[in-house]
Amino acid sequence: MVTSPSNRVVAATIVRAGHETRSGSVTGASTSALIFLTPPPRGSAAHDVKVNVPNPIRKATLLMDSIVSIGTACGALAAVLAPPADPARVTVWHALYLVWLVAGASDFLLHRRSHIEATSGLRESSLHLLQIVLLGTATVLWLLFADTPALWFVLLAMTCLHALTGYWDTRIAYPTRDIIPLEQHVHSILDLAPWIALGAIGFPLLSPHHVPTAAAFTVSPAPLATWTFALVPGLLLSVVPGVYEYHRCRRWAARAQAPEGRR
Template identity: 45%
Template sequence: MSVGGWAFAGYLAWLAAGFVDFTQHRRTDLPHTSGLRESVMHGVQLGLLGLVVLSWLLFAPGLGLRLLLGVLVLLHAVAGYIDTLSAFGRRTITPLEQHVHSVMDMAPWIALGVVVLVQGGAAREAGWPLQLDPALPRLWLAALLPALLLCVAPWLHEFGAVLRARGA
């Protein structure tokens, strides 16, 4: 399997971990326990990683892209910590959910490392400015459709359940 094939398999595993996480939130009644604050933090984390994926799809390899991706991954880690604080003491986090969190916490850093390794010298040659170089439509579909089905749709369901639980 090529590097791209392995990277895509890793991406799908990461998304699958996100899906499992949402099933655990449902099992532990997130809407009635940690509620709105935790669900909002899930949306923030999804948004940050969505920006990572969109940036990778939109921009040419370069040092500027690496910096942007690094900042977004770092912000995701900070948001993940705040997310954990939101749930701590309010909702039971099962061993399975803890394990899934370890995958979701490390996957963005691993993905960033893969981008750096794959870009190699091309990033140095391209320099700092972000340059538009959109990926092929099939890459957009392969990246966004699984994310929408496995993570965005479950988060929207969770967020809706939280709002219903609050009587909004």
């Protein structure tokens, strides 16, 4: 479990002198970036500081938030409506897959709560996209090829890379932003799910009734319903929030590097 000691709660506020009003807000075009290494505690002076964002940027942000919210809702709906290949064989694995995706979407919401764009920023967000690419590629390979030992070892390698990337991600996030207990438990689900899926794929290969194929990799696409059930919810609950988070972090980084008069 990752904990954040109280002495790590640090707020670094970069504001030109003379522009802070009595209410604690900061106004004027000369306002610089407001950077929280971790969210400051409520009631502190830094917590009350607000930065006036230009109206077009605020409108664009609200629009993107609405798109992501609608996408998340559509993803959950698609996960419910898209049936497996055989509706009579709906198993606990289908439910666990949906729990995994919902946990991933929740993780992005928790990143937003801890102001990832103003803390760990692009470094952490890029690793989130890398983890999505690794598991997304593994999912497509599983859907496209028949289950063989060779495929299983490829999936094992990608799962290991995902675990190492997740550790790297945490090493970056821990010193810079607040990781609350809820996010830590969400991470537990995200860390365990790929290994559980890997075990579910590999266990039948050990069965004496398993008939091995001559080729190491045999193209044997899953039914269309299985592709839909696996990819559509994953796209809307994982890829869309991940890309949007990266967009927010990139926009924040660009504003922080821009000349002061253009922020």
